[in-house]
Amino acid sequence: MLKFIFWTLLCLNGALFAYSQGYLGKIDNGAHDASPMKNQLNAAKLALITPEQASASAAAAKAAAAAAAAAKAKPEVIACTEVGNFGAAGAKRFETMVAPLALGERQSRRSVTAEESTSSIVYIPPQGSKEGAERKASELKQLGVSNYFIMSEESTMKWGISLGVFKSEAAAQRLLASLVKQGVHSARISPRGGSTNKVVFQFKDLDADTKAKLELIAAGFAAQEVRTCE
Numbered sequence: 001m002l003k004f005i006f007w008t009l010l011c012l013n014g015a016l017f018a019y020s021q022g023y024l025g026k027i028d029n030g031a032h033d034a035s036p037m038k039n040q041l042n043a044a045k046l047a048l049i050t051p052e053q054a055s056a057s058a059a060a061a062k063a064a065a066a067a068a069a070a071a072k073a074k075p076e077v078i079a080c081t082e083v084g085n086f087g088a089a090g091a092k093r094f095e096t097m098v099a100p101l102a103l104g105e106r107q108s109r110r111s112v113t114a115e116e117s118t119s120s121i122v123y124i125p126p127q128g129s130k131e132g133a134e135r136k137a138s139e140l141k142q143l144g145v146s147n148y149f150i151m152s153e154e155s156t157m158k159w160g161i162s163l164g165v166f167k168s169e170a171a172a173q174r175l176l177a178s179l180v181k182q183g184v185h186s187a188r189i190s191p192r193g194g195s196t197n198k199v200v201f202q203f204k205d206l207d208a209d210t211k212a213k214l215e216l217i218a219a220g221f222a223a224q225e226v227r228t229c230e
Contacts, residue, residue, distance in 0.1 A: 080230060084224060088199070097217045097220070119165050121166075121191075122166070122175050123187065136186075145179065145184060
């Protein structure tokens with residue numbers, strides 16, 4: 001009996017010693033050790049959020065990501081592109097070639113007035129006054145030139161002398177060469193124009209691919225340019 005009591009006390013003492021040294025762990029008495037939280041970096045900045053706040057934050061992040069993806073995928077749109085000026089026949093042919101692009105209300109046309117060279121004039125520049133023009137006319141007579149006309153109407157050519165108007169520049173050049181041989185060295189050649197109606201096409205809200213197709217069609221019309229408009 002004494003041996004039993006002895007060994008029992010010895011085991012109890014051993015168990016108490018092991019517990020005091022921490023070999024058996026610590027018994028949870030309901031109190032939580034705050035040291036792990038205190039050892040966190042920037043622990044003072046940590047904040048708890050509610051499940052509703054967490055859901056709202058996740059939804060906002062998802063919406064932002066979707067918007068960014070949509071903006072990245074959206075093609076560039078060219079606000080306004082203009083092609084022209086076309087004559088009547090060229091405008092009709094261009095419009096037929098553009099039709100397969102099916103641009104609908106994004107395509108429009110308008111008429112513009114343009115100055116176009118229709119002839120060439122051989123002339124002597126303005127002499128400053130009627131008297132000056134008449135003196136120059138007398139000089140022409142002395143050189144054997146009889147086909148001339150003093151321009152007296154209000155224009156930039158007033159008191160100049162017209163020596164001939166031709167539909168082609170080549171014909172004007174031939175007359176000028178002849179006049180030089182006669183001793184007339186002050187004569188010049190200048191194009192003469194008139195007002196004509198032209199057609200301009202406008203295209204709005206084109207993506208890059210459609211604009212490239214439009215430019216390819218316009219390239220077949222050497223005299224026309226593709227330009228940006230407002």
